[in-house]
Amino acid sequence: TVDNDLALKIYIKARATPKVVAAFAERREFDKILIYSKQVGYAPDYLFLLQTILRSDPQGAVNFALMMSQMEGGCPIDYNVITDLFLQRNLIREATAFLLDVLKPNLPEHGFLQSKVLEINLVTYPNVADAILANGMFSHYDRPRIAQLCEKAGLYMRALQHYSELPDIKRVIVNTHAIEPQSLVEFFGTLSKEWALECMKDLLLVNLRGNLQIIVQAAKEYSEQLGMEACIKLFEQFRSYEGLYFFLGSYLSSSEDPDIHFKYIEAAAKTGQIKEVERVTRESNFYDAEKTKNFLMEVKLPDARPLINVCDRFGFVPDLTHYLYSNNMLRYIEGYVQKVNPSNAPLVIGQLLDDECPGDFIKGLILSVRSLLPVEQLVDECEKRNRLSLLTQFLEHLVSEGSQDVHVHNALGKIIIESNNNPEHFLTTNPYYDSRVVGKYCEKRDPTLAVIAYRRGQCDTELINVTNKNSLFKLQARYVVERMDADLWEKVLVPDNDYRRQFIDQVVSTALPESKSPEQVSSAVKAFMAADLPQELIELLEKIVLQNSAFSGNFNLQNLLILTAIKADPSRVMDYVNRLDNFDGHGVGEVAVEAQLYEEAFAIFKKFNLNVQAVNVLVDHIQSIERSVEFAFRVEEDAVWSQVAKAQLREGLVSEAIESFILADDTTQFLDVIRASEDANVYPDLVKYLLMVRQKTKEPKVDSELIYAYAKTDRIGDIEEFILMPNVANLQNVGDRLYDEALYEAAKIIFAFISNWARLACTLVKLMQFQGAVDAARKANSARTWKEVCFACVDAEEFRLAQICGLNIIVQVDDLEEVSDYYQNRGCFAELISLMESGLGLERAHMGIFTELGVLYARYRPEKLMEHIKLFATSLNIPKLIRACTEQQHWKELTHLYIQYDEFDNAAATIMNHSPDAWDHMQFKDVAVKVASVELYYKAVHFYLQEHPDLINDLLYVLSLRVDHTRVVDIVRKAGHIYLVKPYMVSVQSNNVAAVNEALNAIYVDEEDYDRLRESTDMHDNFDQIGLAQKVEKHELLEMRRISAYIYKKAGRWKQSIALSKKDNLYRDAMETASQSGQRELAEELLVYFIEKEKKECFASCLFICYDQIRPDFALELAWMNNMIDFSVPYLLQYIRELTSKVDELMKDKIEAQIEVKSKETEEKNMVAQQNMYAQLLPLALPAPPGMGGAGLSGSFGSTPPMSGMMGMPGGMGMPPMPAYGMPPMGSY
Template identity: 50%
Template sequence: MALPIRFTELVQLTSLDIAPASISFNTCTLESDHFVCVRQKLNEQDKPQVIIINLKNNNEVIKRAISADSAIMHFNREILALKAQGRTIQVFDLGAKAKLKSTIMNEDVVFWKWYSERSLGLVTDTSVYHWDVFDPTQTAPVKVFERNANLSGCQIINYRVNDDEQWMVIVGISQREGRVVGSMQLYSKNRGISQNIEGHAAAFGTFHAEGNPNPHKLFTFAVRNAAGQGKLHVVEIDPSENNTRFVKKAVDVYFPDEAVNDFPVAMQISKKYSIIYMITKYGFIHLYDLETATCIFMNRISSETIFITTPDSESSGIVGINRKGQVLSVSVDENTIIPYLLQNPANSSLAVKLASRAGLPGADNLYQQQFETLFAQGQYSEAAEVAANSPRGFLRTPETINRFKSAPQQPGQLSVILQYFGKLLDKGKLNKYESVELIKPVLAQNRKNLLDKWMSEGKLESSEELGDIVRLHDLELALTIYREANVPPKVVAALAETGRFDEVIPYAREAGYQPDFTGLLQHIVRANPEKGAEFATQLVNNPGGPLVDISRVVDIFMSQNMVQQATAFLLDALRDNQPEQGPLQTRLLEMNLINAPQVADAILGNEMFSHYDKARIAQLCEQAGLLQRALENTDDPASIKRIIVQTDKLNPEWLQQYFGRMSVEQSLDSMDAMLTSNIRQNLAAVVQIATKFSDLLGSSRLIALFEKHRTAEGLYYYLGSIVNLSEDENVVFKYLEAAVTMQQFQEVERIVRENNHYNPEKVKNFLIEARLAEQLPLIIVCDRYNFVKDLVIHLYRSQQYKSIEAYVQRINPARTPAVVGALLALDCEESIIKNLLSSIDPAAVPMDELVSEVENQNRLKLLLPFLEKALAAGDQTPAVHNALAKIAIDSNNNPEAFLKENNFYSTETVGKYLEKRDPNLAFIAYSKGQHDIELINLTNDNGMHRAQARYVLERADPEVWSFVLSDNNPHRRSLIDQVIATAAPESTEPDKVAVAVKAFLDADLPGELIELLERLILEPTIFSDNASLQNLLLLTACKAHKGRLMDYISRLNEFSSEEIANVAISQGLYEEALAIYEKVNDHVSAANVLVDHIVSIDRAQEYAERVDLPEVWSKVAKAQLDGLRITDAIESYLRAQDPSNYNEVIETATHAGKDEDLVRFLKMARKTQREPAVDTALAFSYARLDQLPELEDFLRSANVADVEACGDKAYEEGYHQAAKVFFTNNSNWAKLATTLVHLGEYQNAVDCARRANSVKVWKQVNEACVAKKEFRLAQICGLNLIVHAEELQEVVKQYEREGYFEELISLLEAGLGLERVHMGVFTELGIALSKYHPERVMEHLKLFWSRINIPKVT
């Protein structure tokens, strides 16, 4: 009998270059039957790879160079999840080449997998996390529950979640008691509790039992316990209240006798067949029925362990991978499983249920026989049950329905056919024929509610026939049935009948159906015109192109006289304004111009169309009274002139815009026509148009147009609108002419006052000729453009004196100078001019111009009354005061007092006026105004050097001083003489004198400066004790007259000694610097000069003895030390009691061997200094002087000397007695032993070596003792050396080199009894005896042969 399963090898991984070592639970993952994912690294040199095999694409292999601890692929998408370093999780979309998510866990992830198409399950040592990879708000995994202790120490091999994600189970295994123990933790999310279960494999599934409204949620697991018994359990979780409770199952799992250590490793549930697939470690597969837990099949499918499994994509079987790399697929063989079960009569019931449940062949005869038997026995309900449950519904035929319809009716019971249909409805969905047969009697009984219920539950199969039956009762429901049955003609008809026109086109497009849209539209238009318009729009706007001809649609609407609907349709259909739509655009406008002109006006106003027949439309617009639209659509000049003169019927603003579209010539012709037709009616419109388009049409042509029609009014209003913006002189002049004509004198006055673009000469002449009653416009023009002389002449000759007065009094008093000048030129009487001036406020008159004007005509005295009036009014204008000054000078009316006391005249102007008249008065004016250059030139030209010197000193301006002391000034010497002789000594202001001195310095005049300073300092003046000037004198002498410096130093007392001394030193004047320091008792600085500059140590020492100051002695001591006069230096340091330079003193004295002097210095230093260098130097000085008692006393006293360093140095330099003292003081036995050797104290040296216990010390003492033939002591040292194998050879060579063979043998023999004696000692003794006492060799070998290196001895 054929097997009930299909067994297939999908691929052999090793054939795809997958190494066998990479095929394991830790490196190979299988999340679904789509992808196998392998991590591989062949050797240390190779880069790690992740290899993906696409099982659904001809086993396509994808390799990526990726290093990770684990890699798992998504169920069916190219999404790869990677785990690195135990905690870093990253998810990549390989197709999109993008990272989807990334996170770092707080603990290591020990197991993970995709538990759904969206989410990962992550198991750590303590908890379980879920992570929705596609939820952008879930940036990190979410903790679901904590692990129980029963999984501690287990290897986690699986994690499962049920479909509604309310139940989870972790599966782990561990090695205990010589077997593999399975441990599980079952967790309920709703209850928040866990249950520990012993088990090796588990799965979640659902089963829908017949008669229950809801499916059962089941949990199944398998275990092999300590007794070796296997069990499969199926239990219900979250039972539904409406279901019959599922009885939990527990059945034995068979394991062959030879498979003692076999146990379940994987479990999957087929949703399609409700079959449990269980795989064991030894490669056995078990198939169980989920409902009854009955074992269907069991056999071995692999000799190797299948370490990972997954359900197939159709949920009909299982896919797994074994350790050989075989990817195996196992599923139910639909053609053989039922016959296989029927072989065992005990499984007949299971076979029937499975065949019915899964629609499997093989049990049809049983169902047929059972149905016939029951039907023949009149058990119609049971027969209906059999037919309803028949596999693949093979008994659900029209014949069966007819048989039930013809069955006899039982009194008081439901008809047999309805019982049959009831069974079918309980089973599921009816087929097409059953649905029709059921609905006929139901609708006949007017029980449409049942139809609605069954349709909503999906119990009926839709068909055209069913829709036709339902259409008579419910059109909407029939439409639904037609849709489901895919009957496009009837769907479209139903949509039209229900008024759902907007759905017709989308449905037709979706169904690929082309209905008769024209006929359908005619039907809809008659039924619902508004909906018809919408539907027509949809037909025309179809994305694939219009479904009806637009003209035909218009015909349909117009046939019903539906102008409004046709208009709405065309507006939408023609919205793209295409050239080929011109006729339709024309038709749209025609129908509205005839029937609804306002609508046509709106359409034209929106400018939606541009391809219609404009001539035709313009004609219709004119007929309809739409003159504006007629003008917009015509280019005929005659038509335009005919229409445009009717300005009373046109919008003024639009009319202006219309002219903006016309050419210049057309515009002018049209405006001419408008003025010719009716100038009164059209003048305002023409003026507005002319104003707006003045720049385009040209002001000259427009002026000519208005002048042609002799309309000053039009010209006035037109030009009035542009005159303020125009720069055309002709425009302004024509406007003035029109304004005069219109008697708009205020406007004339405004224009001449404010406008800047007229010809003043032309306008002036025009206004004179116009002889206006009011002369104000003429006055304004003449005032603005400086025609004052012409104005005055015109007014004077016209005897309009009042206008002249009005002009200077009210209009522009600033023009008074020009008016007075013109009157003087006309020989006007002085009385008239004086009267005119007396009537003017002086504050309003520009005095400088008035004075200049009158002065030019030598009539300055004429202004005296007017100037006195201004002065009385407090006028401070320089021109007023200049004029008064000039009048005072010319009249000799006490001018000097005026020049000194008056502060408002221009000193420069008046000074210039006086230069030739009176230089002294000019000097007063220039000095008052500080006109330096003018004053200097004046005094130079007139020999006034004393006055110049006094002025320059008083001025105290560096720039003035620089000018007069310049080499280019030929009068410099004369000025300097006067400054030194008169100006400077007379001055009482130090600051100004200081400026003068600095000026001499800046001018590099040291000789002259010294003359000046000697006059100021050495002679009795207020500056004699001035410190700054004394400093300056000394500094100048340092640089210019060094020979005078010493005399100045002795005579002066207020100078800055430090500053002057430093300058003297910089100039090499050391004796002078010394004299300065001695004068101010700065002895340290004086010593510095002697030492550092004069470089005389003897003089410095003499100076130190004279002043006897510690600071001076320190300075002298340092100089003596630098000069290697060490004894003198130390003596000076002692006198200064200054130990600060101890380092240099120690170094220098030590090198020079001045130990006794150094001891004196160091004793002094120790009084204030506690420094290791001082104490160390003192100790070593004692050593070199062989003052050992003093050294011992010093070491016993408190000190900070480096005794170790002193000892080392004494030892190196041969001061062994001193070294002995040092090493004894610090108990350095090793160095003391070496020192004692040099002193010949061998016994003491050995004692010290013993206390030091150092190989190096023993070696040194041994060598010394051997050299001095102190063999007893040498042997003591040697015994401490020969126990060290590495020292033995050196000791032997030393004795042999010196020829002390007997002593060597004695030493080695003595060493045989040592506790740490080694083979080398016995061997070397044997060698020595063989060399020097051969007769004793045999005895030695016999005694110690086992401890001798025989080859070396031989």
């Protein structure tokens, strides 16, 4: 018996790896093969193993292939090879399973395999391919190829998803019978607007009825992308109103577009959806009413309700009525009026009358609605057509039912007036009609009836118009007087009323004499007054008041008569005053004053004992002081004397006025008296008046003015006595006033009494008592006081006292400048400097003192300025002192201040602008490195070039890290001093700046310093190399020309360099240049040149130096033809040696390669023999399935099936013939 387990253990222990692998394969434990091989580091023939498994266990082969795909380092067999092995045996499902698993990562490099798995399934199992595509796991396959296969396999939806050209999509999309509608609708969402519409057109073209639902659904779904207008045009293009109806129906509730609503109505009407038409016309607010009405009339639907909805809602009732009547649809007219909208019945009746409808039908229509009818509109419609009589029966029915509707009674009244059936009775007894309406109706028929109607309704405007028009002024006058309405009176009495005179005559002659009502009279009088008709009013009032009527003693009418006379006829006023007694004396008198009737006013006031008002008229208007004094003596009233005194005061009779005030015992006007007394300078009389006033009142103004009056009358003793007595005077104000008016002695007494030391000091200054002023200022201790005293002392040249004051002022920063300006304006420079110097030692000395002293030194003692600046640098206001030094042109000191203030830019600028005074080389160098403005560096270079060229390099060394060397070189070159800065340029040449390099090179050329020039061009390459080479190539010095050739060589101008070297017989340089160029032509041309010049040694040297460029045949030919073989022998020997070495090395490589090939062949043979030793352990190879034919499959067990021997699958079942393994040719991918 065979014990396989024991054999396997022995093989494992003996490390017989091929045996172990074969044993595992025989046991179908393929996973253990991979594990064991990894453990022992053995690489089995995976392809052979896979082929072996395929013959017996296809699913096991799939599993083994998947295991290999998961091995570290990748699958040992290419996926394509594995796939082909499955397909050779027609294992489509297994191949698909394998590929789906390994292609899960969806990598771009697997695109070919993705295409293959889809192709084989689309050809054999389309459902599997559809599932794969639905899963969306692949994205790198050949989409156009798959699209074609999907179309052939009947997977039209997948084909649509893969096609990217419109003709392909249009060809496929018409197969709607095989495409799920919802998927097709969703597909439209992936297309552009234009493509989607094109496809929709094709679908409708192919099968309008069958595809309409899909198109409608797609249009609904993607209306925003496609556009509503485009979708509507699509349906209209195919006259598919059904599609338009279903499409627009879903948007109607959310759309406000009139066109959409109309098209929906149109589509519904044309598809017979009458109920929907009726609903939309009733509910929608957005369709075009005119357009819809016209459409519905044209389409002539059997049901008129949609048209009724439109016309009723949008006011086309006459058009509706005409349409219904013309089409004999009378029942719809009755239905509309009775049920739909009775309020529009008048419009319907009017249109029926216009259409000459029989009256019986109209009457019946009216009576059928009756109480629901709007009577006013109905009457208007019938009245416009002169058919009011048609409504008689209807109106009488309403009145009999108790209707109080004004329109009913208006209409009935018009019918009665028109028929002249006792209209006066109706107009006076009917309480319900509208007087304005009925009166208007009566005007052209009987104006008196119109007046009756208007009077009843108080229609003022209408009554006035009709009475004016028909000259019924007596009726008009009676009506206006009875109305007692101010607005009505104003209306009839306006000046532009052409009938005013006739009206007034009737009022005066008829209406008012007939009246017994005071209110009517009063209203008329007020109206005349408001209308400004004074003459007519006087005439009326005289008749009423003076002619013993019932209104003769009326207080108001007497007032009115006098007042009217004052306004209209002043000559009658005095007579009325004397004849009448019952009027308002005060009020009328005031009006007379206003009217400038002063004598009449005086008479009125005197008549009613209004003495104050009377005297006021005398003094204010008649302006007679004498008559007023006489009147005052006559009545002996204090109030009258007060008025007289005031008048005298106004007239400037101050003394007389003061006497009158004393007689009136009037102290109330003391302010006016004081003011007038001061203006008239009558202070003695003022003293008497103020003493009288002081007895009655305690007023600060009185006491103050009394002191002032004493001072004005030079009564100093009375002042001293008065201020010691109790008083309420405002002594401070009095003192100030006395001071302002130069009454200094009196002011001194007041200020000393109230201890106002500041004002006392000022007063003493005015009195030229300076010592006392200083003492008072010291007590006041006020800066203002100190300044006043100080300035006064300066003006008086009391400089000692002025300095005492000044030291107390300058410690205040704000006052220092004022003191300084005051001294300087008066030329006291020395005294001011002395004051400031004294101030330096004060405890409260501040920066302003030090600064101001510096400014003064700058102006008046410049020799002390620098010392002052250095001593007190930290105590100075440097900006202010800078301005002073600038004004006084102290440039050295200004520079020092700028440096102290860290204004290095200004310091440098000052030094350069004022170098004779301010320049110092060491100082300028220190300042220059601290300057912030770059432009100042270059300004400094200009400055030194002009004024201190010998120190220019020293400055540039300092600035070398801050300046642009190119700009510096340009500045110096333009100034013509480039040689002057050579040391500077040498020091900065390490920066390799082009301008510096070129400038130095030019200097070296001019100086013929070829060593330095060669060094410069070697070390620094940033310059115009060709320009320099051209400049020196014709130089008289050989070394200079050699440098030119060297520069050409560096620049790659090999020919120019060689030509220049040959010209100067620098053959070595020429040979080195040709060698460095690497160009064969140049080397060979140089050889020819040496032969032409018979330079044999140079020829030999050139062969060695240019060894790599020169061809041996060319060199040998030249040497042989020119008898220089001997000189070429060293070159030939070297070449032969090199060639021999290369050949030997090649032969050695070839032999080693042959040996390696043979060893590989031996190893392969041994491996095949070892594998075949276990061939009997494996199952026999099965024959290929039918259709797979080919001799290659019947070979030995251990051989690999030949790929090229496979035959194609024959065509059949409607499929085209396919190449080997059922796969399309490789070229198709």
